[in-house]
Every structure is written in structure tokens, then in C-alpha cells.
Amino acid sequence: MTMPEERHTIVVLVDNEPGVLARVIGLFSGRGYNIESLTVAEVDKERGLSRINIVTTGTRLVIEQIQNLLARLVPVHKVQDLTLEGPHVERELALVKITGTRERLVQALRIADFMHARLVDSTPGTFVFECTGTSDEVDAFISLVEPAEVSRAGVVAMARGQSMLQSDRSE
Amino acid sequence: MTDTTKLATATAASRPMTGAEVVLAALVEQGVEVIFGYPGGAVLPLYDAIFKQDKIRHVLVRHEQAAVHAAEGYARSTGKVGVVLVTSGPGATNTVTGLTDALMDSVPLVCLTGQVPTHMIGNDAFQEADTVGITRPCTKHNYLVKDVEDLASAIHEAFHVARTGRPGPVVVDLPKNVQMGQAPYKSMEQARIRGRVEVREPSMERIEQAVDLLKRAERPVFYVGGGVVNSGTEACATLTELVRATGYPVTLTLMGLGAYPASDPQFLGMLGMHGTYEANMAMHDCDVMVCIGARFDDRVTGTTAKFSPNSKKIHVDIDPSSINKNIAVDLPIVGDALPTLRAMLDAWNRRDNEPVKNERTAAWWSQIEEWRGKNSLGFRNSSSLIKPQYAIQRLYELTRDQDVYITTDVGQHQMWAAQHFKFEKPLRWMTSGGLGTMGYGLPAAIGVQVAHPDSLVVCVSGDASWLMNMQEMSTALQYRLPVKSFILNNSYMGMVRQWQEFFHGNRYAESYNDSLPDFVKLAEAFGAVGLRCTSPDQVDDVIREMLKVDRPVIVDCVTDQAENVYPMIPGGAAHNEIQLAPDDDWGVVKGSEDGMVTV
Numbered sequence A: 001m002t003m004p005e006e007r008h009t010i011v012v013l014v015d016n017e018p019g020v021l022a023r024v025i026g027l028f029s030g031r032g033y034n035i036e037s038l039t040v041a042e043v044d045k046e047r048g049l050s051r052i053n054i055v056t057t058g059t060r061l062v063i064e065q066i067q068n069l070l071a072r073l074v075p076v077h078k079v080q081d082l083t084l085e086g087p088h089v090e091r092e093l094a095l096v097k098i099t100g101t102r103e104r105l106v107q108a109l110r111i112a113d114f115m116h117a118r119l120v121d122s123t124p125g126t127f128v129f130e131c132t133g134t135s136d137e138v139d140a141f142i143s144l145v146e147p148a149e150v151s152r153a154g155v156v157a158m159a160r161g162q163s164m165l166q167s168d169r170s171e
Numbered sequence B: 001m002t003d004t005t006k007l008a009t010a011t012a013a014s015r016p017m018t019g020a021e022v023v024l025a026a027l028v029e030q031g032v033e034v035i036f037g038y039p040g041g042a043v044l045p046l047y048d049a050i051f052k053q054d055k056i057r058h059v060l061v062r063h064e065q066a067a068v069h070a071a072e073g074y075a076r077s078t079g080k081v082g083v084v085l086v087t088s089g090p091g092a093t094n095t096v097t098g099l100t101d102a103l104m105d106s107v108p109l110v111c112l113t114g115q116v117p118t119h120m121i122g123n124d125a126f127q128e129a130d131t132v133g134i135t136r137p138c139t140k141h142n143y144l145v146k147d148v149e150d151l152a153s154a155i156h157e158a159f160h161v162a163r164t165g166r167p168g169p170v171v172v173d174l175p176k177n178v179q180m181g182q183a184p185y186k187s188m189e190q191a192r193i194r195g196r197v198e199v200r201e202p203s204m205e206r207i208e209q210a211v212d213l214l215k216r217a218e219r220p221v222f223y224v225g226g227g228v229v230n231s232g233t234e235a236c237a238t239l240t241e242l243v244r245a246t247g248y249p250v251t252l253t254l255m256g257l258g259a260y261p262a263s264d265p266q267f268l269g270m271l272g273m274h275g276t277y278e279a280n281m282a283m284h285d286c287d288v289m290v291c292i293g294a295r296f297d298d299r300v301t302g303t304t305a306k307f308s309p310n311s312k313k314i315h316v317d318i319d320p321s322s323i324n325k326n327i328a329v330d331l332p333i334v335g336d337a338l339p340t341l342r343a344m345l346d347a348w349n350r351r352d353n354e355p356v357k358n359e360r361t362a363a364w365w366s367q368i369e370e371w372r373g374k375n376s377l378g379f380r381n382s383s384s385l386i387k388p389q390y391a392i393q394r395l396y397e398l399t400r401d402q403d404v405y406i407t408t409d410v411g412q413h414q415m416w417a418a419q420h421f422k423f424e425k426p427l428r429w430m431t432s433g434g435l436g437t438m439g440y441g442l443p444a445a446i447g448v449q450v451a452h453p454d455s456l457v458v459c460v461s462g463d464a465s466w467l468m469n470m471q472e473m474s475t476a477l478q479y480r481l482p483v484k485s486f487i488l489n490n491s492y493m494g495m496v497r498q499w500q501e502f503f504h505g506n507r508y509a510e511s512y513n514d515s516l517p518d519f520v521k522l523a524e525a526f527g528a529v530g531l532r533c534t535s536p537d538q539v540d541d542v543i544r545e546m547l548k549v550d551r552p553v554i555v556d557c558v559t560d561q562a563e564n565v566y567p568m569i570p571g572g573a574a575h576n577e578i579q580l581a582p583d584d585d586w587g588v589v590k591g592s593e594d595g596m597v598t599v
Helices: A020-030 A060-072 A102-115 A135-145 B003-013 B019-029 B041-051 B064-078 B096-104 B131-138 B148-163 B176-180 B204-216 B226-231 B233-246 B277-285 B337-350 B359-372 B388-399 B412-420 B441-451 B463-467 B470-478 B494-503 B519-526 B536-548
Strands: A006-015 A037-044 A049-058 A076-081 A088-099 A118-123 A126-133 A149-159 B016-018 B034-037 B057-060 B082-086 B109-115 B141-144 B169-175 B182-184 B220-224 B250-252 B267-270 B288-292 B312-317 B331-334 B404-408 B456-462 B484-489 B529-533 B553-558
Touching (some): A006 A020, A006 A060, A006 A149, A020 B131, A037 A149, A049 A060, A049 A149, A088 A102, A088 A135, A102 A118, A102 A126, A102 A135, A126 A135, A135 A149, B016 B019, B019 B041, B019 B148, B019 B176, B019 B182, B034 B064, B034 B441, B041 B082, B041 B109, B041 B169, B041 B176, B057 B470, B064 B082, B064 B441, B096 B109, B096 B131, B109 B131, B109 B176, B131 B141, B131 B169, B148 B169, B204 B288, B204 B312, B204 B331, B204 B337, B220 B277, B226 B233, B226 B337, B233 B337, B267 B277, B267 B412, B277 B359, B288 B337, B312 B337, B388 B456, B388 B536, B412 B456, B412 B484, B441 B463, B441 B484, B456 B463, B463 B484, B470 B519, B484 B536, B519 B529, B529 B536, B536 B553
Parallel strands (some): B034 B057, B109 B169, B141 B169, B220 B288, B250 B267, B288 B312, B312 B331, B404 B456, B456 B484, B484 B553, B529 B553
Antiparallel strands (some): A006 A049, A006 A076, A037 A049, A088 A149
16 A cells, blocks of 8 residues: 655744754654755744745655654744645745857847746846746746756745744743 | 752852852752763863762763663653763763663653863864764754853753653753853743643543444454553553453553553553564454554564554554554544543443443453463473573562562563563563663663662663673662672573574574673672572572672573574564464464565
């Protein structure tokens, strides 16, 4: 009985303290779970909270494990499986550098225009585009302008609707 | 003013103390009575603070790994948090095995490690190691305290984390300058303790569903583990009450032994790889399984693909991540064993129940009695060689009237002790279950004896395991701890030899212990008493002599070298493919191809 692999986006609210990212990553590497994408940044300076967005793949049981193991970490305030909990927004940002002839650059600019990528830097013979969108949209833009140097920020995600992600912890 | 009263007064007034004094005051407030440790450069301020007080006793071990095992023995025989103190670098890295052991077996520990001063961290300083980095995967949580102002809170939170929820080890890394800095003390009340590790109340709705399932079951079984022991003696008493109220059979894991009285007729014995025939067959054939405080470990389940195929599974665990990890269950209940068991008992008693011996489960019980009739722990005794099972049976019989605590190392002797020593009460059995740490037994026995100075503490060991932490005999002598080492000496790493016999064509690669010491002389060299028995008729006398001596004793019990542990579920096999001793027409134990890769 093999269960199908699912792709899940999980957000984690954590204390912004040394080692917290290592704990999260160590949990994945130590147990052989996948990380497709991981982003982290402080989101609440006053309370010292960071938000980690993780995209992972695994069977239903593995995803449940990941959620429970994350919740077990002491600096973790809240774990939410966005994929499980309903509609949500996922966005990604990428910087894409194109080099080449004038013709190639002009063509890239045209593609960027209809793909809603923004030219953010140019030097003689190079353009750097900023592309934001879903992972699929970013993938599509890159595939149209390749070969290119790509730097991707990874997925940031948020649930739709009234609910706001808050710490489970009482102050 | 004496230093002790100064410490106490300073605690009350919250006037500045040194970091080391803050640590000691926090330990006192946490109820710590004893620390197992080993000094070194980076913890000298802490040792100085220990020297100046008399509330906390320090037990000097001879190796930092042993400090952790001793603290485990202390914790597991008392239910309190065990405390370890070691220096930086090698002191800290030597604790890693013990910490991993405690994490696997859910033992509450706080391990204080020294660290080089904060301004030298990252410089590859003398005796510097990245302790929080190294211990992150082998602790429940760890701290590097960089500011003396945060020290008291970190210690209080460490104890909170260690003992709440599923217990586990916590490391607090203390740079030397933090120990020497000045800060006012913060009491438990004043400390900032993060409350993440909360225990959920069990779902009453699910408990009602579980009891409904139980009430309709025709082939029920309780499968109970160390979580119930961790929950406390009251949880064990409530379990016993519930099991007796239902009249259903119960099996215990290696870690759970003692949670239910072994002499009770409803007890099927231990389950798993070397569990009894009746326990494993009952697990396979049951229709309702109630797992409480166990984690479907691979030693228990055998191959998961063929695990208990026709049962509804109820799983009670304090740790949500233990549920649906190895085995998908039908009815998960997250909660501490005690409130859950109480609610189950209450829900059971509220129902209109049939008498304990009833039609519904009569066929099941007669099937169980048939399995029991195989006497799967039986062995053919010998008049010339000491059978290890016989030695354990005699040890059990001759110590039955005493308050006895048993620790073990890992291997064949551990399994024979688990099979043949019958535990009536919890907290009496200390063994390394999850990690399987050879060298656990002697230091753990020391920790148990420190906690129970007037009780009988026996480390059942093997010749190979015992040597792994034998330096702790010095600790036993220094503190006049009359621990008994009962060594089943077969001159082999017995379990390795057994697997080589079964699965590697009798090629005993490196499993013979050549050049063993003379254990009797070794005992004498340490200032202890050494005893030896080499034939079955000497066993009783040697055990009696061991019990008479109020000093540490090493018994060299020279046993049959060829004996194997049965029954056995070979790797890759299911519960109902359990094999009994070769006398019983099963032939030689053979593993499957798939099973060969399992450990």
C-alpha cells in the first residue's frame, strides 16, 4: 500500500532567536523529509516573531508528522498547513538576468512585458528582471527567457479570508 | 553568615549573585537534590558555587556519558528530573550518547554544560565545541545562555520543558563568563517560561467512542508502554483498574514493564521481537487494540505491512507526533495517560457491563490460553551449564521479598531479564530501550541507588556491555553505593553472535570477547566484592552471598555460551510468524531477504 505524495505549503510562526531555523531544517534533514522551498523573515519586531514558509512533499502521514513535529519545537508559536486548511495565496519573487545580443534582450523585454515581469537593472548587454507570481508563473517566465541566471526567493504564502495567523501562546 | 544562608537570603531579596549562584539557586528552587557530574575548566565557577553550599549533593562520576545514564536511572526510578553537570568540549560531547538515550526513552533530564566565554565562541578555543549544534538533534530543546540576565529564566524553562508533555533531555550551555557575571535571581514565578509545551486535555468524545469499541470487542487487547510509567504510579494503578474492570488481556512493551503487575492472570507478558507467543499472537489476531503510551516501535510491530491486519486501533499518546507515525490508527487520542485512563475507566463504569468472564470474549480467552500453553519462555535446563534464563529466574525468586530495582545493559541478558524477571510495580525497571545503549546499566544502577539508598539495586549485564562503563565501579565505591553487577558472562556479544548464527552463516565476526578480565579480581581491584558461579548448583549460594554483602558486588555468572533468546520474530516477519526455541518443531530461525536489512 503506497500512498500518493502530496505537495503542501506550511507556515510556521516562531520566536526570532538564534538556532530556530537550524531546528526546523534539522527536523527535515534528520528524518529525511523534503524541503522544496523555504523562506524566513521577521514579521513582528515588537514581539520578535519570524514567519517561516515551507513547501514540502510527502504522503499524508508524513505531512501530518511534519506538522506535529514542528509544533513540538519550543520556539514555535503556531503551525498552519495552508494546503489542508483551504484557499490561500502563494507568491514567489525571482530575479532573472539575461545577457546577449540586442535582439535577444529586446525579445526578453517583450516577453517580460506580457508576463508582467519588471526590468529592474540594465548594463550594456544585460538586463535584470524582477518577476513575481505563483511558482508556475515564475517557472513560465524563466522558461521563456532561458538561458538566464536565476535567483528565486522561494514561496511566501497566506490563507485567504478573515482568519489572521496568530500565536497560540498566551502572553 | 554562612554561604548557604547567603545564597538563600540572596534568593529572597533578588540581589545580584554570580551566574553560578543563580544556577544553584534555580536548581534548589526546582527541587534538585543531586547532580551527577564531572568538573573541568569551563565549569569551575559552578563547582565553586557547589562547594560553598550544602543543599545539593554532587556525585562525581568517572565519565560524562555515565553522568547522563546515572541521571537517567535517578529520574526513571523517582519520576523526578535528573540533573547532569559537565564541562565544555569533550565533557559535552561525551554526553551525546546519554542524551540520545534519554530522548529515545522519554527521560526528563537537564544537562548543564560549560562553554568557553562568549567572546571566544567560534574561535576554536581550547575545549570549545558547538554544544548546542551537536546536541540539537538529541535533545528536546537546548539553550546557549549568552547573557547572565537570561540565566535564571533559561534554567527554569529547561526544567519545564524537560518534565512537561512527553519528557526528554534539555541542555543548557553556560559560557564561563556568564557563570561569573552578576545578575539578580529570578524565581520560577518571575521567570519568563514559554508555555508551548502544553498537554492537551484528551477528547472526551473520542474516549466515549473508544470505550464503545472496547465494549463491543470480541478479541480485545491492551498494548501498553512506558508512557504510562512516565505518567506516574497513579496512572499505572488506574490502568490496572481499567484492565481488570474489562477483564481483557494486556501486554506491555519493554519500557512498560511494571505498569501492570506481571503476576496477574490477565497479563500476557512482554510483546515484540522477543516477547511471548501469546502476546504477539494476540496482537496479530485482535479485533480491538488499545495502545496507551507506546509508539508502535519496529521491535514491537515486526513488519508493519502485516501488523495486526484486522483490528480497530485506538492510540492514546501525549505526543501527537507519535500517532500515525509507523502505523495508521483508527481512533487517536492525544493526552496524558492518567486523565485519559481515568476518563476511560469512568466511561466504562457508566455503561451497563456484562460480567468480566462473558460469552463475548470467552472464545478469545480460550484461544489465548491455548497460545499460553506453548510456554514460549520455556527452556531446557542443564545440570552442568548455567542457563542464563535459569540465573535470572533464581535472581528473581531469591529477591522477591525485597524492594528491588533492576537495570540492564543491552543484548541477550536484557531480553532474558525482561522475560524472566517479573515486575509487579512501576519505576523498578531501568533499561535502554529505544537507543539500545550498551554501557547503560552500571551508571544507571548508581543513579537508582543514589535515589534509593536502602533498596536493592541490581545491574543485570553481559560481559561485553558491562565493560563499556566499568570505570563507574569507582563511583560506587566512593559513595558507598552497594550496587550489584550480575554479569551473565558467555564470553560473547551474545545478541551479535545470535544474529550471526541466524542470518550470517555462523560466521562470528569479532563477536567473541577474547582476553576478558577476571571479574572477581577486577572487583577486588576496585575495592568491591567479586563472586563467581560456574555451575547451576552454585547459583543460589552466590546470589545469597551477593545479597548479604552491603558493598558493591560483581557476580561473574559464567553461562552457556550457545544459548539464544527465544521466542523471536525475525526481521521482516509478522507477529504470527514468531518462532519458538528449536525444540518446538520450528526449525532454525531464518530471516527473509527483506528482513536482513532490518537492524
